[in-house]
Amino acid sequence: MWPDRRLLDLFGIEHPIVLAPMASAMDWKMTVAVSEAGGLGSLPCAMLAYDKAREEVANIRARTEKPFNMNFFCHKPPSPDNAREASWRDRLKPYYDELGLDPNTAPPPPPRVPFNDEHCELIEELKPVVVSFHFGLPEPRLVKRVKAAGCKMISSATTAAEARWLEGQGADAVIAQGLEAGGHRGIFLSDDISTQPGTFALVPQVVDAVKAPVIAAGGIGDARGIAAAFALGAAGVQMGTAFLHCPESMISVQHREALADRPTRALHRQSPDPRAGADFRRAGLPERSRRGNAAQNGSREAGLRRLLVDVVGAGGGAGAGGSGRGTDADARGRGAGAVQGAERIIAARKRVLL
Ligand SMILES: Cc1cc2nc3c(=O)[nH]c(=O)nc-3n(C[C@H](O)[C@H](O)[C@H](O)COP(=O)(O)O)c2cc1C
Numbered sequence: 001m002w003p004d005r006r007l008l009d010l011f012g013i014e015h016p017i018v019l020a021p022m023a024s025a026m027d028w029k030m031t032v033a034v035s036e037a038g039g040l041g042s043l044p045c046a047m048l049a050y051d052k053a054r055e056e057v058a059n060i061r062a063r064t065e066k067p068f069n070m071n072f073f074c075h076k077p078p079s080p081d082n083a084r085e086a087s088w089r090d091r092l093k094p095y096y097d098e099l100g101l102d103p104n105t106a107p108p109p110p111p112r113v114p115f116n117d118e119h120c121e122l123i124e125e126l127k128p129v130v131v132s133f134h135f136g137l138p139e140p141r142l143v144k145r146v147k148a149a150g151c152k153m154i155s156s157a158t159t160a161a162e163a164r165w166l167e168g169q170g171a172d173a174v175i176a177q178g179l180e181a182g183g184h185r186g187i188f189l190s191d192d193i194s195t196q197p198g199t200f201a202l203v204p205q206v207v208d209a210v211k212a213p214v215i216a217a218g219g220i221g222d223a224r225g226i227a228a229a230f231a232l233g234a235a236g237v238q239m240g241t242a243f244l245h246c247p248e249s250m251i252s253v254q255h256r257e258a259l260a261d262r263p264t265r266a267l268h269r270q271s272p273d274p275r276a277g278a279d280f281r282r283a284g285l286p287e288r289s290r291r292g293n294a295a296q297n298g299s300r301e302a303g304l305r306r307l308l309v310d311v312v313g314a315g316g317g318a319g320a321g322g323s324g325r326g327t328d329a330d331a332r333g334r335g336a337g338a339v340q341g342a343e344r345i346i347a348a349r350k351r352v353l354l
Contacts, residue, residue: 006213007236010152010172011130012067014038017226018175018215020240021071021132022183023047024110028059030248035066040130042069047110050118057126067129069154070122072115075135075188115142124149136162136188137169156186156217158196160209165189167210175238176206180219182241200232207233 002008007016019034021044031041043060045053053070060068089103096103113119115138123131123146131146133155138146146153147170156177157163163174177186178199187196197205199218207214213235220229221242229237244251244259251259 002230004213004230004235007173007215010213011040013040016236018042018069018236018238019243020183020217020238021045021069022240022244023071025244025251026249028056030243030246031056031060031068032063033246033248034243035060035064035068038066040067040069042071042130042132043128044071045119046071046073046112046134049111050122053122054126057128069130069132070126070128071132071134072119072138073112073135074115074133074138075112077112077114114138117142120145123151127151130154132156132175134184134186136186137166137171140169143170154215157206158185158187158202159189160202160205162187162189163206163210163214167212171212173213173215173235174206174210175215175217176203176234177238178202178216178218181217182244200228203229203232203234 002016004016008014013035015038017034017039019030019039019042021042023044023046026044028043031043033041035041041060041064043053043056045056048056057070092103115133120138120142127149128151131151131153133153135156137143137153137155143153152172153170154173154175155166155171156175157166158177163176166174175186176199177196178201179196180199185193185196187193196202199216199220202218203214203216214233215236215238216229216232216234217238217240219241220226220237220239226237241259243249245256249256
């Protein structure tokens with residue numbers, strides 16, 4: 001059926017659709033559902049303790065024998081900077097005051113530990129078919145071990161130069177992550193976020209730049225997007241936001257409603273793309289999503305409170321866990337860009353929630 005079978009053969013899957021790993025927005029249940037359906041389910045491990053990751057994989061393997069992907073970050077952790085911390089807390093203070101919250105009493109953020117020797121031991125023990133990375137790749141000796149364990153290794157590129165770099169370091173496939181993508185921007189060769197083109201401009205550039213199969217990511221929400229990615233030379237797609245509507249998604253009811261009621265891109269990226277939300281409405285997905293996750297029901301105010309806790313948890317950046325689009329700077333906990341991103345997302349969420 002598929003004109004380009006490279007990705008299917010590489011991963012041993014039936015459909016060229018990769019579930020984007022979405023840290024704190026999903027767990028093994030969504031991984032299993034996508035793998036069982038013939039795509040590549042992914043398990044986001046960047047915010048999991050080692051034992052928790054092992055437990056999640058046990059849950060997956062108890063339910064499917066199909067291939068799946070374990071995903072890790074390999075960012076450079078930021079050095080602590082009290083002035084920067086105080087500055088973003090101060091800037092976001094009015095939002096906390098509005099709801100009578102104290103940002104200083106927020107729970108500590110979940111760990112975001114870059115891929116290390118213990119993670120590598122886990123990979124050697126569990127041997128998933130695919131290991132994916134965000135923010136480049138780990139150091140070469142760890143890359144060597146991942147490949148020696150027999151895993152296929154993939155990572156995100158936000159430019160053609162990053163794609164070439166990843167292939168040069170041994171990536172078996174390259175995810176071309178365009179500007180529209182939800183979650184963290186996987187940029188790693190530069191700090192200049194203006195270098196990242198939109199998905200359908202980036203994909204052909206990456207296809208021309210590397211021999212490895214290319215996986216298109218960012219703003220793809222239905223069959224038309226998949227067909228367009230193939231037309232541009234991609235061998236598959238990685239989709240995240242579209243799956244947040246599924247019953248398996250762990251996002252809050254408020255987040256589901258916001259995704260359903262507003263154009264997805266406007267919520268996640270603040271760039272108007274009226275078609276994205278409409279696609280999901282036509283597919284009837286919001287109705288399904290509303291039925292799911294009843295346990296997470298709560299007031300609108302509770303939704304905003306949760307958002308603020310997410311923002312604190314992310315160290316001033318927009319938490320990838322269901323809060324929408326962060327940036328590379330968010331992941332590294334940098335200052336101004338992260339705070340601006342958080343402010344934009346809070347403003348968008350407030351328009352929906354309150
Ligand atoms: C809520 C959320 C969390 C994400 N977390 C991760 C992650 O932990 N690791 C990762 O490699 N990518 C992560 N991403 C980015 C995805 O891999 C992918 O690039 C993106 O979802 C594609 O764009 P789309 O959401 O428009 O489909 C996340 C995306 C979202 C929406």
